[in-house]
Amino acid sequence: MVREGDARYRGLTSGANTRWVGAPEYVRLVSSAAEVVEAVQEAVDRGLKITVRSGGHCDEDFTTSDDIQVVLNLAGLDAVYYDEERRAFAVEPGASLGRVYETLYRGWGVTIPGGTCPTVGAGGHIVGGGYGALSRMYGLTVDYLHAVEVVVVDESGRCSTVVATREPDDPHRELWWAHTGAGGGNFGVITKYWLRAPDAGSAEPADQLPTPPAELLVSDVAWSWDDLTEESFSRLVRNFSEWHEANSAPDSPGTGLYSQLKTQHRAAGMFRMSTQVDASAPDAQGYLDRFLAAVNEGTGVDYTVNDRSVLPWFYVVREWFGFVEGSLPRWKAKSAYMRKAMPADQLAALYRQLTRDDYDNPFSMVALVSFGGRINAVEPAATAVAQRDSVLKLLYVTLWTDGSEDDRHDRWIRECYADVYASSGGVPRSNDVTDGCFINYADADVADPALNGSGVPWHELYFKDNYARLQAVKKQWDPRGEFGHALSVRPSA
Numbered sequence: 001m002v003r004e005g006d007a008r009y010r011g012l013t014s015g016a017n018t019r020w021v022g023a024p025e026y027v028r029l030v031s032s033a034a035e036v037v038e039a040v041q042e043a044v045d046r047g048l049k050i051t052v053r054s055g056g057h058c059d060e061d062f063t064t065s066d067d068i069q070v071v072l073n074l075a076g077l078d079a080v081y082y083d084e085e086r087r088a089f090a091v092e093p094g095a096s097l098g099r100v101y102e103t104l105y106r107g108w109g110v111t112i113p114g115g116t117c118p119t120v121g122a123g124g125h126i127v128g129g130g131y132g133a134l135s136r137m138y139g140l141t142v143d144y145l146h147a148v149e150v151v152v153v154d155e156s157g158r159c160s161t162v163v164a165t166r167e168p169d170d171p172h173r174e175l176w177w178a179h180t181g182a183g184g185g186n187f188g189v190i191t192k193y194w195l196r197a198p199d200a201g202s203a204e205p206a207d208q209l210p211t212p213p214a215e216l217l218v219s220d221v222a223w224s225w226d227d228l229t230e231e232s233f234s235r236l237v238r239n240f241s242e243w244h245e246a247n248s249a250p251d252s253p254g255t256g257l258y259s260q261l262k263t264q265h266r267a268a269g270m271f272r273m274s275t276q277v278d279a280s281a282p283d284a285q286g287y288l289d290r291f292l293a294a295v296n297e298g299t300g301v302d303y304t305v306n307d308r309s310v311l312p313w314f315y316v317v318r319e320w321f322g323f324v325e326g327s328l329p330r331w332k333a334k335s336a337y338m339r340k341a342m343p344a345d346q347l348a349a350l351y352r353q354l355t356r357d358d359y360d361n362p363f364s365m366v367a368l369v370s371f372g373g374r375i376n377a378v379e380p381a382a383t384a385v386a387q388r389d390s391v392l393k394l395l396y397v398t399l400w401t402d403g404s405e406d407d408r409h410d411r412w413i414r415e416c417y418a419d420v421y422a423s424s425g426g427v428p429r430s431n432d433v434t435d436g437c438f439i440n441y442a443d444a445d446v447a448d449p450a451l452n453g454s455g456v457p458w459h460e461l462y463f464k465d466n467y468a469r470l471q472a473v474k475k476q477w478d479p480r481g482e483f484g485h486a487l488s489v490r491p492s493a
């Protein structure tokens with residue numbers, strides 16, 4: 001138990017985003033489900049507000065807000081192994097994605113289609129729907145969630161562990177379902193995930209999860225802002241998004257390609273597009289060439305090739321270089337699902353915001369990231385992730401160092417978002433073009449009526465029609481409301 005005065009207290013009360021610093025009564029370091037039960041029981045008995053941290057990568061203050069009195073730190077609960085009994089891979093929440101990828105790959109040559117940042121924790125990531133570079137080929141991480149072990153608190157305040165599976169006859173199936181995309185901090189403390197493909201045929205461990213490509217054809221190209229006009233910039237972004245509109249069906253050959261177009265603010269001088277293609281796909285080099293040509297078509301400008309190489313998949317996964325060069329400790333993020341290419345009004349706003357003279361942070365960007373493919377082979381109600389027909393995910397992010405500048409950076413990203421979605425109340429509400437937001441890129445602004453003028457409540461943006469079902473699970477499994485944060489599921493009436 002770590003309290004104020006302990007040298008570890010400061011380090012254990014802030015997450016990766018150092019703008020959020022908590023002041024809990026204590027931090028409990030736990031390394032087994034039994035310890036979690038004991039720690040939660042103690043907090044409940046004392047009437048203390050509890051939160052749980054696994055990898056600490058939350059964008060918002062969900063584990064540091066002022067009301068929190070106890071932080072359960074699950075970093076020590078980090079095993080990854082094959083569970084013969086459940087015929088599934090067990091992943092404990094404190095395991096980083098890097099550790100998950102490494103253990104699965106070294107032991108069995110398999111993987112999960114999770115996120116790109118190796119230091120993100122499985123704890124918050126998987127329950128939030130987790131997606132990454134292999135998601136177009138294989139779907140979301142939650143499409144592989146077979147079961148989950150959760151420490152819950154009942155009406156009388158008694159804590160216990162429960163295992164919920166996706167088996168149709170499991171009486172706890174709804175609790176499993178809620179863990180396929182509601183985000184962390186909602187129903188209890190997750191102490192274990194079990195992962196296995198729903199259609200895994202044989203009993204061999206190596207058949208339970210997808211096999212990653214042996215090698216990737218990797219490309220990194222950059223455009224100079226000096227070369228770009230509004231017209232050529234808009235053409236480029238439109239080309240990128242139109243390519244995704246045309247090549248993101250579940251069975252499209254395009255699912256073997258994953259790309260991030262990271263349109264940084266003009267202050268950066270340039271912006272990059274990082275792409276990877278399954279190197280074993282037929283004519284992978286030609287496919288990449290055609291993709292690059294399609295993105296650049298009609299812009300009248302040239303790009304610089306920084307990298308074009310064939311690398312082992314495992315190397316690419318381990319050596320993630322971040323979204324932008326330089327890793328800065330404070331940030332604010334926002335997101336949007338895109339069903340179609342960006343229309344003219346959104347492109348104009350994007351250009352306007354990225355070329356503003358009154359904001360000069362080179363570490364601010366709007367990344368357009370490949371989505372769709374096998375993700376869209378799953379029905380919206382099959383998991384808690386309702387967005388199953390988008391072709392791109394947008395990540396708005398600005399990063400900085402100096403705490404006295406928080407307001408300046410928050411202001412830019414809010415104005416940028418409001419401008420791009422001006423025609424739909426300042427948020428990417430569900431319509432022909434956009435389809436709401438991604439809970440793993442948590443953004444509490446959308447719950448603020450001053451910043452969300454759409455009239456669409458925050459939970460509809462994140463969960464759409466799945467919200468009522470999540471509310472029912474909340475009511476059943478967290479009846480006392482022991483768990484919660486700014487964007488957590490509220491119980492049904």
Ligand SMILES: Cc1cc2nc3c(=O)[nH]c(=O)nc-3n(C[C@H](O)[C@H](O)[C@H](O)COP(=O)(O)OP(=O)(O)OC[C@H]3O[C@@H](n4cnc5c(N)ncnc54)[C@H](O)[C@@H]3O)c2cc1C
Nearest residue numbers: 054055056057058115116117121123124130131184185190
């Ligand atoms: C640099 C960076 C890159 C990212 N890249 C991707 C990406 O490629 N794809 C993607 O999908 N997401 C990505 N994310 C988002 C990331 O998946 C989420 O922020 C995720 O919630 C982080 O999980 P965590 O355990 O590291 O964070 P934490 O801060 O520990 O937890 C996040 C939330 O989950 C809750 N939580 C954590 N552990 C548990 C548990 N065991 N039981 C119950 N609740 C729990 C916390 O209370 C909190 O509300 C990225 C984030 C960052 C900062």
